[in-house]
Amino acid sequence: MAQVSFIELCRKLVGNAHVISDPAKMVPYITDYRRRFTGKALAVISPGNTREVADIVKLCKLQKIPVVPQGGNTGLVLGSVPDTSGKAVVLSLRRLKRIREIDVANNTMTVEAGCILDDVRKAALDADRLFPLSLASSGSCTIGGNLAANAGGTAVLRYGTARELCLGLEVVTPDGDIWNGLYKLRKNNTGYDLRDLFVGSEGTLGVITAAVLKLFPRPKTQQTAFVALRTPDDALRFLTIAQKFAGFALTTFELMSRYSLELVTKHFPHLLPPLPLDKPYFVLLELCESEPEEQTAARFEKLLQYAIEEDIICDAALAQTLAQSRSMWSLRENISAAQAKEGRNVKHDIAVPTSLFAEFIETTDRLLQHYFPGCRMVTFGHLGDGSLHYNVGAPERVPDDEFLLRQNDINRIVYDSVSRMHGAISAEHGLGALKHGENAGYKSEVEIRMMQQIKKALDPGNLMNPGKVLP
Amino acid sequence: MAQVSFIELCRKLVGNAHVISDPAKMVPYITDYRRRFTGKALAVISPGNTREVADIVKLCKLQKIPVVPQGGNTGLVLGSVPDTSGKAVVLSLRRLKRIREIDVANNTMTVEAGCILDDVRKAALDADRLFPLSLASSGSCTIGGNLAANAGGTAVLRYGTARELCLGLEVVTPDGDIWNGLYKLRKNNTGYDLRDLFVGSEGTLGVITAAVLKLFPRPKTQQTAFVALRTPDDALRFLTIAQKFAGFALTTFELMSRYSLELVTKHFPHLLPPLPLDKPYFVLLELCESEPEEQTAARFEKLLQYAIEEDIICDAALAQTLAQSRSMWSLRENISAAQAKEGRNVKHDIAVPTSLFAEFIETTDRLLQHYFPGCRMVTFGHLGDGSLHYNVGAPERVPDDEFLLRQNDINRIVYDSVSRMHGAISAEHGLGALKHGENAGYKSEVEIRMMQQIKKALDPGNLMNPGKVLP
Numbered sequence: 001m002a003q004v005s006f007i008e009l010c011r012k013l014v015g016n017a018h019v020i021s022d023p024a025k026m027v028p029y030i031t032d033y034r035r036r037f038t039g040k041a042l043a044v045i046s047p048g049n050t051r052e053v054a055d056i057v058k059l060c061k062l063q064k065i066p067v068v069p070q071g072g073n074t075g076l077v078l079g080s081v082p083d084t085s086g087k088a089v090v091l092s093l094r095r096l097k098r099i100r101e102i103d104v105a106n107n108t109m110t111v112e113a114g115c116i117l118d119d120v121r122k123a124a125l126d127a128d129r130l131f132p133l134s135l136a137s138s139g140s141c142t143i144g145g146n147l148a149a150n151a152g153g154t155a156v157l158r159y160g161t162a163r164e165l166c167l168g169l170e171v172v173t174p175d176g177d178i179w180n181g182l183y184k185l186r187k188n189n190t191g192y193d194l195r196d197l198f199v200g201s202e203g204t205l206g207v208i209t210a211a212v213l214k215l216f217p218r219p220k221t222q223q224t225a226f227v228a229l230r231t232p233d234d235a236l237r238f239l240t241i242a243q244k245f246a247g248f249a250l251t252t253f254e255l256m257s258r259y260s261l262e263l264v265t266k267h268f269p270h271l272l273p274p275l276p277l278d279k280p281y282f283v284l285l286e287l288c289e290s291e292p293e294e295q296t297a298a299r300f301e302k303l304l305q306y307a308i309e310e311d312i313i314c315d316a317a318l319a320q321t322l323a324q325s326r327s328m329w330s331l332r333e334n335i336s337a338a339q340a341k342e343g344r345n346v347k348h349d350i351a352v353p354t355s356l357f358a359e360f361i362e363t364t365d366r367l368l369q370h371y372f373p374g375c376r377m378v379t380f381g382h383l384g385d386g387s388l389h390y391n392v393g394a395p396e397r398v399p400d401d402e403f404l405l406r407q408n409d410i411n412r413i414v415y416d417s418v419s420r421m422h423g424a425i426s427a428e429h430g431l432g433a434l435k436h437g438e439n440a441g442y443k444s445e446v447e448i449r450m451m452q453q454i455k456k457a458l459d460p461g462n463l464m465n466p467g468k469v470l471p
Numbered sequence: 472m473a474q475v476s477f478i479e480l481c482r483k484l485v486g487n488a489h490v491i492s493d494p495a496k497m498v499p500y501i502t503d504y505r506r507r508f509t510g511k512a513l514a515v516i517s518p519g520n521t522r523e524v525a526d527i528v529k530l531c532k533l534q535k536i537p538v539v540p541q542g543g544n545t546g547l548v549l550g551s552v553p554d555t556s557g558k559a560v561v562l563s564l565r566r567l568k569r570i571r572e573i574d575v576a577n578n579t580m581t582v583e584a585g586c587i588l589d590d591v592r593k594a595a596l597d598a599d600r601l602f603p604l605s606l607a608s609s610g611s612c613t614i615g616g617n618l619a620a621n622a623g624g625t626a627v628l629r630y631g632t633a634r635e636l637c638l639g640l641e642v643v644t645p646d647g648d649i650w651n652g653l654y655k656l657r658k659n660n661t662g663y664d665l666r667d668l669f670v671g672s673e674g675t676l677g678v679i680t681a682a683v684l685k686l687f688p689r690p691k692t693q694q695t696a697f698v699a700l701r702t703p704d705d706a707l708r709f710l711t712i713a714q715k716f717a718g719f720a721l722t723t724f725e726l727m728s729r730y731s732l733e734l735v736t737k738h739f740p741h742l743l744p745p746l747p748l749d750k751p752y753f754v755l756l757e758l759c760e761s762e763p764e765e766q767t768a769a770r771f772e773k774l775l776q777y778a779i780e781e782d783i784i785c786d787a788a789l790a791q792t793l794a795q796s797r798s799m800w801s802l803r804e805n806i807s808a809a810q811a812k813e814g815r816n817v818k819h820d821i822a823v824p825t826s827l828f829a830e831f832i833e834t835t836d837r838l839l840q841h842y843f844p845g846c847r848m849v850t851f852g853h854l855g856d857g858s859l860h861y862n863v864g865a866p867e868r869v870p871d872d873e874f875l876l877r878q879n880d881i882n883r884i885v886y887d888s889v890s891r892m893h894g895a896i897s898a899e900h901g902l903g904a905l906k907h908g909e910n911a912g913y914k915s916e917v918e919i920r921m922m923q924q925i926k927k928a929l930d931p932g933n934l935m936n937p938g939k940v941l942p
Contacts, residue, residue, distance in 0.1 A: 105711055105826035106857070152658050158719075161658060163667075164635065179917045184824040186856040187623050187632060187898040189671055190910050191940060192922045196634075196667035200660055217714045240576055243688045247761030248629075248719040290718030295766065353655040355576035385657040386577070427658040439661050446650045450929065451663045457928035458921065469662060 006063050010045050010089075013055045018095070020044040029090045032081050033074045033137075040086035041068070048095045050112075050170060050178055050209040056091060057207060058176025066463050067091050069203035071113065071145030074137040076349070079149065079202045079432030079468050088466075093144050096209055102127045107215040108167060108184045113144025113208050120213070129215035132159040136333060144208045150200035152428030154332075157384035158251040158288070159216070161428070163199045168212035171198050174205070174459040184212050197454070202430050203465040205458050219288035221296045222251075224325035225304060228279035228315040233358035235283055235383055237312050242285060245303040249296070252286040253384030254332055260380045263338035264331050271330050274317035283313075283383070284332050286325075332380070335389075339378050344400040345393040346410045350418045351427035354386040361390075364417040368392060371413065372406070387427035390414060415442060431469045440471040477534050481516050481560075484526045489566070491515040500561045503552050504545045504608075511557035512539070519566045521583075521641060521649055521680040527562060528678060529647025537937050538562050540674035542584065542616030545608040547820070550620060550673045550903030550939050559937075564615050567680055573598045578686040579638060579655045584615025584679050591684070600686035603630040607804060615679045621671035623899030625803075628855035629722040629759070630687070632899065634670045639683035642669050645676070645930040655683050668925070673901050674936040676929050690759035692767045693722075695796035696775060699750035699786040704829035706754055706854055708783050713756060716774040720767070723757040724855030725803055731851045734809035735802050742801050745788035754784075754854070755803050757796075803851070807860075810849050815871045816864040817881045821889045822898035825857040832861075835888040839863060842884065843877070858898035861885060886913060902940050911942040 011019045020026055021043040031038045042065065047053045060067050066088035070080040082088040096112035099120070103109070104127050111120055117138040124131035133146060135153035145151075147169070151162045159165060168183035171194075181195055198205055229235055235255050242250050258280050264271055275282070289296040297318070304316040319325035339345060352360045361379060368375055374395030381388035392410050394403035415425045419442045431439050440448055448471070455462070455470055482490045491497055492514040502509045513536065518524045531538050537559035541551040553559040567583035570591070574580070575598050582591055588609040595602035604617060606624035616622075618640070622633045630636060639654035642665075652666055669676055700706055706726050713721050729751050735742055746753070760767040768789070775787040790796035810816060823831045832850060839846050845866030852859035863881050865874035886896045890913045902910050911919055919942070926933070926941055 103824060103826050105707060106824040107714075108824070150660050150664075152660075156658060160635075163664070164631075173917060173921065177917045179921070180915060181918065183893060183895070185822045185858075185895055185898075186825075187627060187822045187853070187858040188895040189621050189623075189897045189899055189901045190895045191902065191914065191918065192676075192925055193621075193634070193664075193667045193671055194918065194921055196664045197925075200664055205663075217718050219718060236576060243578075245761065247688050247690060249761065290716065290720065291762070291766070291770065295762070299762065351656045351658045353574060353577040353579070354657075355574050382658070387656075387658040422654060424654070424656055424659040424661045426660045427656070428660055430660045431662065443662065444651060446644060446648045447652065447662065447665065450644065450650070450665055453928040454663055454668075454925060457924040 006065065007043050009059055010043060010056060013059065014045060014047045014052050018046040018048065029070060029073065029092065030081055032078050033076060037078055037081065039082040039084050041082045041088055041090045042086060044090040044092055046092040046095050050096070050172065053091070053172045053207055053209050054176050054178050057172050057174070060089065060463060061174065061176055061461065064461060064463065065089055066466050068465050069093060069148070069207045071142030072116065072137065072140045074141040075145065075149060075432060076429045077432030077434040079430050080145065083433065083467055091207065093142065093209065099123050100210065103184060104129065106184055108212050109215055110182060110210060110212050111143055112210045113142060115143045117141050117143055117146060124215050128218060130218045131213055131215055133162055133165055136336060143211060147199050147208050147211055148201065148203050149430040152382065152387065154252050154254060154382065156382060157253055158248060163196055165214050166195065166199055166211050167214055169195050169198055169208055170210035172207040172209055174461070174464050182210060182212050202432060202469050204455060204469045205464060217290065219290060221289050221291070221293040222286060223296050223300050224284065224286045224319040224328050225300060226274045226317045226328045227283045227285065227313045228275050229281050229283065229313045230279060231358065232281060232361045234312050235281055236354065236358050238283065238307055239354070239384060241307060241312065242303060245299065246287050249287045249289045250285065250384070251288045252284065254284040255381060255383040256282045256284065256332060256335065257377060257379040259376055260335045260378050261331060263342050263378065264334045267338040267341040268334055271334060272327070273331060274328060275315050279314050284328055335378065335380050339391060343393065344404060345378060345391045346404065346407050348390045348414050349427050349429045350390055350414065350423060350425055351387040352418060352421040352423035354383065356421045357383060357386065360417060360421060364414060367413050367417070368410070372410070411438065433468050436469055436471050477536065478514050480530055481514060481527060484530065485516060485518045485523050489517040489519065500541060500544065500563065501552055503549050504547060508549055508552065510553040510555050512553045512559055512561045513557065515561040515563055517563040517566050521567070521643065524562070524643045524678055524680050525647050525649050528643050528645070531560065532645065532647055532932065532934060535932060535934065536560055537934050539936050540564060540619065540678045542613030543587065543608065543611045545612040546616065546620060546903060547900045548903030548905040550901050551616065554904065554938055562678065564613065564680065570594050571681065574655060575600065577655055579683050580686055581653060581681060581683050582614055583681045584613060586614050588612050588614055588617060595686050599689060601689045602684055602686055604633055604636055607807060614682060618670050618679050618682055619672065619674050620901040623853065623858065625723050625725060625853065627853060628724055629719060634667055636685050637666065637670055637682050638685055640666050640669055640679055641681035643678040643680055645932070645935050653681060653683050673903060673940050675926060675940045676935060688761065690761060692760050692762070692764040693757060694767050694771050695755065695757045695790040695799050696771060697745045697788045697799045698754045698756065698784045699746050700752050700754065700784045701750060702829065703752060703832045705783050706752055707825065707829050709754065709778055710825070710855060712778060712783065713774060716770065717758050720758045720760045721756065722759045723755065725755040726852060726854040727753045727755065727803060727806065728848055728850040730847055731806045731849050732802060734813050734849065735805045738809040738812040739805050742805060743798070744802060745795070745799060746786050750785050755799055806849065806851050810862060814864065815875060816849060816862045817875065817878050819861045819885050820898050820900045821861055821885065821894055821896060822858040823889060823892040823894035825854065827892045828854060828857065831888060831892060835885060838884050838888070839881070843881070882909060904939050907940055907942050
């Protein structure tokens, strides 16, 4: 039987222990992070190095077997799990977890795709450097997955997304060749930007096996504040002032609706907000500086005082200790967990120009209340970089299941709003198998066609993560 | 005659006045910036808007006429001039010079490709914002050309290259379609990164007609220093310390060999260095801050004092006035002009990992002195971002013409050195028609093949700037 011989060949290439074909043992690899979907796979294969990845991809090409690359499998859009056909293999990169090099003087590190993000951050800190990518799943996501999905997180305002933190890549192409694009350069104009094409392509153009990452000097001080304000428009005005006061020092600027925080204090009652939750919106902001702490603190106080005097913000708490800062962050970081405890809701991860943020929230809230009176908005996110988690919960007394039947109608309202502002229906989660259809509806034909032309040129057999990103 | 009817059609599409077919009048468009090369063209066509660009490209596709897009024609690698076949048209974007929008709250501006870089910078300043791209030809280069070539310059250390300063593009594709990719978003994970594919592709994949650019808060203070030191290795140590002291505030870190500066003072005797030119190397560095001037100055003085005490630098001058700062910058900015006055030399625009900079200079200098004893090194550039203008002048008493006959041998030595360090033979100038052959020799087959696959997929007729970038 063809499958048997294929699996036998895989075992020869990567070793018996690293090929799983027992359906029961495959479950964690074929089930998505939020446990909404379980696909099927021929096998889960875990090569031990780049050479073995290339061997497997080459074999799959020969036998026309689709390949689903997978890192920590923490994606939110079904990008790293196979469909239900059972024809594909899952190619796990988790065994490629060496930190190959830290070049302190060049401010770079070269890491393999399977390194856990927290381990990458820790290795950088050990070398007195900062790798700033920061997101909720950092304890289990891998850097390869972060790059494949162009992860965002809470420090994008200052440091950019995963794309902007990457200087070079090693990639196994759909042909099973190894591309050594591990350039450690900040300027390199020697041809098309293949790096940025692979970053964010969610495994549909090849398999990222290693990357050169940018490192930064560790900031000397870090100051956190928690601010209450009335409207998203005031939040935007506050952002503009904060950028003027603090420039590059402004690292984080996160908006949270009162209801998001009420969910946190309801489900995690030990988490205490530093201000009463009696205003409609709150902002968590952070300044990181290379200057001494007193100066940053003085500047921060001046900013907050000015914003209060100008009546842009209502109240502010400046963390005096690391513990206070952590407790402010806990409120922000537990919003997702709190809403999960509360029940299910319709989630969106959208981006609009920062200047249209307030208008987006106001008009979309109004439309949703019109069609779904009483729906509860878990609105929070990275106002500083123009992206938002804009989640819609059922009105009180309406069961979640019933509400979720209207998911498509809710999406339509939200995405139409996004589209009117030439925004993005996926800011940082990617498209995977979950959103590519809707996305195609909002993109121009020209853009979709160019994407298809590139996909076909690099992967004519459509074997790399088929059914993802493109419709 | 086919040509006549084609040109007549062009005249109908863009207006009589905007099609030049008189060979004498075409000269400035078909001659490169350094006046080393003059090609031939069927005509120079200057559309007035994106629609007209699309019409011309569509017509050229129908009639199989190659298109050479051109901005300010200030490129250094023959990327914006046609070859000598006389088959191509030059498509000048200079009439597309509207600043379409400045969105202050979103920190973006939307500009057309033909805007002069200085005009873009000025418009940003008028809106109390900074557009940081800064290079020698800023008075005549266009933003479309800057993006097509992924321009670099003196502020890359802090703000990145043109690629990193661009959020969205409008492009006329080789099919003559208009792609509206003018996203004003900092996070956008809705498909392949077409933007970064067009940026740096030197007009070979399509014509950039407009772009969304990132703006930044204007720094409050700007402080410049001029430092003398002994070796590139010390310069590197100094860079590491400066980054630790100043973090993101460090905007510029330019290395200059003594000989580079001696050429400046020889040919521009009114330019006076702030320190005696009695050390082998000098560094121009600048801190930009959002904090008050006294604080930046104090920090800067502390950094310089520490570096002197540690014997990393020999001497330093901190500009006390804007005039002093300008005069320091003049020395740096006139190196190219001074070497042109001195005669011709063999120029390189290379990048290596910053950590290997000193080793690169030392070993390559030694090899060049071995094969070309007495050759004079005009070594200067952006040490902070790892790129270098590494120009080789004839030894005294050897005529330039004779020396330039050995150009290929000199290139070989320099590029072999670059290649051993996995560097780039073009850091910021691109490849154009000048370097793509040599570049292909240093790239892996895998990388070249992927580039060719993409080119063929998007431009199967090979009509967009043929003979550039790819071999």
